Every structure is written in C-alpha cells, then in structure tokens.
Amino acid sequence: xAYYQLAPVLCALVQSKVYMHLYLNQVASGSNPNPxxxxxVGPSGEFGTTAVNDWNITIQPGADNPPVAKAQGLHMKxxxxxxxxxxxxxxxxxxxxxxxxxxxxxxxxxxNGEWNIIEGTGAFTMAHGIIKHNIIQSSCEKxxxxxxxxxxxxxxxxxxxxxxxxxxxxx
Ligand SMILES: *[C@@H]1O[C@H](CO)[C@@H](O)[C@H](O)[C@H]1NC(C)=O
Ligand SMILES: *[C@@H]1O[C@H](CO)[C@@H](O)[C@H](O)[C@H]1NC(C)=O
Numbered sequence: 001x002a003y004y005q006l007a008p009v010l011c012a013l014v015q016s017k018v019y020m021h022l023y024l025n026q027v028a029s030g031s032n033p034n035p036x037x038x039x040x041v042g043p044s045g046e047f048g049t050t051a052v053n054d055w056n057i058t059i060q061p062g063a064d065n066p067p068v069a070k071a072q073g074l075h076m077k078x079x080x081x082x083x084x085x086x087x088x089x090x091x092x093x094x095x096x097x098x099x100x101x102x103x104x105x106x107x108x109x110x111x112n113g114e115w116n117i118i119e120g121t122g123a124f125t126m127a128h129g130i131i132k133h134n135i136i137q138s139s140c141e142k143x144x145x146x147x148x149x150x151x152x153x154x155x156x157x158x159x160x161x162x163x164x165x166x167x168x169x170x171x
Contacts, residue, residue, distance in 0.1 A: 013154045018124070020149040024071055024133070025056045025063035028141035036063070037075075050076040053089065061136060061144045068095040075109070085109055098123050103151065110135060110143060117151050127153040 029035040041050035054072050058065035073089025091103040101122030107115030112134040120127030129151030137144040 013126075015152045015154050018149070018151050018153065020147070022068065022147045022149065023058050023061040023065075023136075024145040024147055025058060025061075025065075026053070026143040026145070027055075027063050030141045032141055034063075041076075045077070047077055047080045050074060053087075055089075057091065057147070061146070063142065063144075069093045069098075071105070073105075078108075083110065087115075103127055103149070105131060107131075109133070109145075117149070120151070120153055123155065124151065124153045125156050127151045 025036070027034060027036045029038060036055050037051050037053040039049060039051045041048065043049065052074055054070055056063055056065075056067040057069040057071055058067055069091050071089045071091050073087060075085045075087035075089075078084060078086035085108065086106075087109060088106045089104075091105060093099055093101050101124050102120060103117050103124055104119040104121075104127075105115050105117055107113070109115075113132075115131040115133060117127050117129040117131060129149070132148040132150070133145045135143055136146045
C-alpha cells in the first residue's frame with residue numbers, strides 16, 4: 001500500500017475565523033531582574049544583533065499577569081540605520097482551550113504595524129492572517145504591545161467530516 005493518499009478537494013475547505021485581543025510583554029535584560037529575552041549574537045543593539053525571545057502573552061497588559069501564550073523565537077536587528085528588527089516566532093498557546101496549538105508569525109518590530117501569520121498547528125491548522133500591533137507602554141527596557149489577531153484556519157478533523165470532500169489521511 002502506498003505511503004501517501006491524494007484526494008481532490010471537491011469544494012472549498014471549511015474555514016473559521018478567529019479574532020483575539022491580547023498583549024505581548026517584552027522584558028529586555030539589563031536592569032530587569034526577570035528578562036524574557038537574551039542576546040545570543042552581539043554586540044548588543046548593533047546591526048546583526050540576534051536575540052532569542054520567550055515573550056509572555058497575556059489577557060491584561062503587564063508581564064506580571066499569567067500568560068495564555070508564549071511568543072518563542074528569534075529577532076535580529078536588520079536595519080543599519082533604524083531601530084528595526086526582523087523576527088520570526090511561534091505563538092504557542094498554554095490555556096485550556098487552545099493548549100499546544102500554535103500560530104507561526106513573522107514581521108518587523110518595534111514600529112507599529114502588522115505581522116504576518118503564515119501558518120498554524122493544532123486548532124489553527126492552515127492559519128493565515130495578520131496581527132495588528134501597537135506599543136501601549138514602553139519604559140525601562142520593557143514594552144507592552146497590544147495585539148489584534150485576525151486569522152482564518154481550517155480544522156482538519158472538521159474537513160474530514162465535511163460531506164463535500166474526502167480527506168482520509170490520518171497520521
Ligand atoms: C512569564 O511567564 C512565566 C510563566 O510561564 C513566569 O514565570 C514569568 O515570571 C513571566 N514573566 C516574564 C517577564 O517572563
Ligand atoms: C476540530 O473540529 C472537531 C469537530 O468540530 C472538534 O471536535 C475538534 O476539537 C476540533 N479540533 C481542534 C484541534 O480544535
């Protein structure tokens with residue numbers, strides 16, 4: 001028996017949309033006793049500086065609140081002239097409803113704008129969308145970003161159950 005199965009998608013995949021309003025808390029090292037990022041390639045703050053981040057995402061603004069998710073990945077200073085960082089991370093949810101599911105995000109910070117959601121896993125399989133972000137607090141090497149997450153996704157289990165296509169792959 002073949003190790004793969006192919007099936008035509010006979011009608012549009014059933015997609016859901018999720019909207020979330022959350023806060024991302026960045027706490028740099030330096031004077032902060034409990035940082036959630038670490039420079040791994042220096043010199044700190046110059047072009048090419050790369051840091052690993054484990055930023056807490058919370059329902060209320062402020063790093064002291066319990067996280068519902070973590071933004072885990074890398075950011076790298078990618079402009080020679082501006083405070084502009086390229087970043088790529090997974091948002092991994094921890095709360096009961098979405099525990100273990102991820103959104104895969106890339107973009108530029110800290111300037112206000114939008115990041116891309118380029119994929120997802122678990123509840124958010126095949127996610128695509130944007131995260132609108134803006135800085136609402138910034139002091140003492142800490143920042144709080146307000147996040148407005150807009151994503152479409154398609155639950156593979158629901159897709160199997162859909163009467164109009166026949167996905168049978170189960171790993
Ligand atoms: C983030 O959340 C963890 C629990 O997952 C907690 O231990 C930590 O103190 C929080 N704050 C920061 C700044 O990372
Ligand atoms: C996918 O949808 C099914 C049926 O609605 C549901 O039982 C299941 O929990 C969903 N899976 C995820 C990961 O949300």
